Amino acid sequence: MKIFSASQLQKADKISIDNQGITSEELMERAATRAFNEIENILDENKTVKLFCGIGNNGGDGLVIARLLKNSGHKAQVYAVNYSDKRSNDFLANNQKLEKMGLKPIVLKAEEDFPKISAEDIVIDAIFGIGLNRGIKGWPAKLVHHINHSGAFTIAIDMPSGLFSDQVPSENDAVIKADLCLTFQGPKLVFFLPQTMDYVNEFKVIDIGLDKQYLESLDSSYEITGRLEAAAIYKPRKKNTHKGNFGHTLIVGGSYGKIGSVILTAKTALKSGAGLCTLYIPKCGYIPAQTAIPEVMVLTDEGEEKLSEIEFDLEPDVICFGMGTGKDLVTKEAFGRLLERTKKPMLVDADGLNILSENKELLESVPKNSVLTPHPKELQRLIGEWKDDFDKVNKVKSFVKKYNLIIVLKGAYTFVFSGEKVFINISGNSGMATAGSGDVLSGVITALLSQGYSPENAARFGVYLHGKAGDLASADIGAEGMISGDIANYMGRAFKTLI
Numbered sequence: 001m002k003i004f005s006a007s008q009l010q011k012a013d014k015i016s017i018d019n020q021g022i023t024s025e026e027l028m029e030r031a032a033t034r035a036f037n038e039i040e041n042i043l044d045e046n047k048t049v050k051l052f053c054g055i056g057n058n059g060g061d062g063l064v065i066a067r068l069l070k071n072s073g074h075k076a077q078v079y080a081v082n083y084s085d086k087r088s089n090d091f092l093a094n095n096q097k098l099e100k101m102g103l104k105p106i107v108l109k110a111e112e113d114f115p116k117i118s119a120e121d122i123v124i125d126a127i128f129g130i131g132l133n134r135g136i137k138g139w140p141a142k143l144v145h146h147i148n149h150s151g152a153f154t155i156a157i158d159m160p161s162g163l164f165s166d167q168v169p170s171e172n173d174a175v176i177k178a179d180l181c182l183t184f185q186g187p188k189l190v191f192f193l194p195q196t197m198d199y200v201n202e203f204k205v206i207d208i209g210l211d212k213q214y215l216e217s218l219d220s221s222y223e224i225t226g227r228l229e230a231a232a233i234y235k236p237r238k239k240n241t242h243k244g245n246f247g248h249t250l251i252v253g254g255s256y257g258k259i260g261s262v263i264l265t266a267k268t269a270l271k272s273g274a275g276l277c278t279l280y281i282p283k284c285g286y287i288p289a290q291t292a293i294p295e296v297m298v299l300t301d302e303g304e305e306k307l308s309e310i311e312f313d314l315e316p317d318v319i320c321f322g323m324g325t326g327k328d329l330v331t332k333e334a335f336g337r338l339l340e341r342t343k344k345p346m347l348v349d350a351d352g353l354n355i356l357s358e359n360k361e362l363l364e365s366v367p368k369n370s371v372l373t374p375h376p377k378e379l380q381r382l383i384g385e386w387k388d389d390f391d392k393v394n395k396v397k398s399f400v401k402k403y404n405l406i407i408v409l410k411g412a413y414t415f416v417f418s419g420e421k422v423f424i425n426i427s428g429n430s431g432m433a434t435a436g437s438g439d440v441l442s443g444v445i446t447a448l449l450s451q452g453y454s455p456e457n458a459a460r461f462g463v464y465l466h467g468k469a470g471d472l473a474s475a476d477i478g479a480e481g482m483i484s485g486d487i488a489n490y491m492g493r494a495f496k497t498l499i
């Protein structure tokens with residue numbers, strides 16, 4: 001699923017109206033009716049709905065919803081948030097229809113007019129949608145705070161009012177905090193960025209029937225990775241195969257006290273379908289690794305406690321480097337030599353990334369199309385500071401183009417940057433914020449690379465599977481109870497959900 005900008009959606013509205021031979025009022029009726037159907041599904045008859053309508057088309061949607069609520073016998077109070085006297089045509093048309101039914105919106109013009117909102121009420125926010133072009137100021141801003149402080153379950157129509165679709169609000173801007181956002185046609189980029197995601201606790205996409213062909217023709221850098229997209233990438237195994245078909249992964253990492261990290265990565269690689277897996281670790285890790293995973297082969301470095309040479313006599317299909325290595329000079333130098341010798345795309349994580357950040361000249365030697373998996377702090381060390389999330393996204397886009405790499409930026413929504421594209425993953429949960437979760441992610445992506453997935457698909461699919469395995473683990477044992485080894489243990493079941 002592509003993510004469209006506000007201007008693309010506004011244009012798609014117009015084109016759909018023309019192609020379908022309908023009026024904009026009819027499109028509004030369709031969009032708002034579908035939103036109403038969702039609202040009705042979760043409405044409890046005893047609840048009072050307080051609808052706050054702006055005076056543009058987002059407000060028009062609110063008025064349609066008010067009419068439908070009244071028709072189906074719900075208790076609804078409708079307020080027109082009169083921040084200006086320039087009402088849109090479709091707002092006016094729907095206001096008339098509502099008045100004909102004997103329901104006249106109460107006009108709010110100042111703070112004295114604000115109604116009491118109790119925590120038991122349901123608020124529908126139809127004040128501003130994608131037409132927002134400046135921060136909300138004055139008494140409407142106070143109304144937004146009044147709604148946010150009420151404790152009422154708040155449903156935003158299309159966008160939480162005050163949230164821009166293409167910029168981060170400033171600290172002084174008033175923005176609705178929506179428990180649920182019913183968003184038209186597709187989610188907006190700001191729903192996924194760390195600085196703005198908290199305004200949308202949950203969102204549901206309402207298909208308002210815009211012209212499919214036109215939408216498909218639109219260019220967008222941003223795409224969602226959900227179940228459908230993951231299933232399209234998945235290549236089920238053929239019957240006539242042997243372990244050699246699924247590749248040999250070499251996982252290089254670990255140091256004294258941090259052998260667990262590479263063990264987790266290797267275990268996950270095997271549980272994600274890698275045919276063979278060899279661990280390359282300092283000597284001190286030999287017994288723990290052999291004991292923890294009998295299926296893995298273990299090679300040891302000359303170094304007792306840290307990697308110092310990285311010499312091996314095998315031809316892996318993919319090399320993964322960096323978890324638990326530390327950044328010692330001998331390790332850095334051995335990593336540099338490994339990069340020089342490696343031609344196939346590899347995966348670099350954790351201290352591997354920190355070594356690259358401290359020795360930027362090494363970035364030129366990272367094989368093209370390699371996958372780097374930083375968390376935000378590691379990313380900052382790699383690319384420098386950013387002003388806000390939009391600036392960060394642009395900086396990462398330039399970085400991946402400059403070095404021909406793929407960046408997996410880990411977070412509540414993990415972003416995969418590849419060429420012009422940014423893929424936003426929607427599986428996963430807060431239980432995955434636990435030690436070693438990143439080591440597991442490296443394991444699954446490495447295993448997919450070894451099985452012949454392209455680096456972009458391996459990154460995108462691996463991130464999805466990692467999140468899905470986390471969701472299955474959380475459903476069974478709870479977000480607090482799960483540890484990263486559980487994510488590895490649920491990997492097979494994550495694949496099975498795609499069959």
Ligand SMILES: NC(=O)C1=CN([C@@H]2O[C@H](COP(=O)(O)OP(=O)(O)OC[C@H]3O[C@@H](n4cnc5c(N)ncnc54)[C@H](O)[C@@H]3O)[C@@H](O)[C@H]2O)[C@@H](O)CC1
Nearest residue numbers: 013024028056057058128129130131132133134135136158
């Ligand atoms: N035919 C269509 O175009 C459809 C539009 N729909 C709805 O229409 C919405 C967009 O409607 P509009 O373009 O009328 O815009 P909004 O309803 O979001 O905003 C109304 C107007 O307020 C003004 N404004 C913006 N920021 C302001 C601020 N901070 N303070 C005061 N005034 C401000 C702008 O002039 C803007 O056009 C969508 O989000 C969606 O809810 C849907 O009904 C689907 C169909």
Ligand SMILES: [K+]
Nearest residue numbers: 125128159161
């Ligand atoms: K809204």
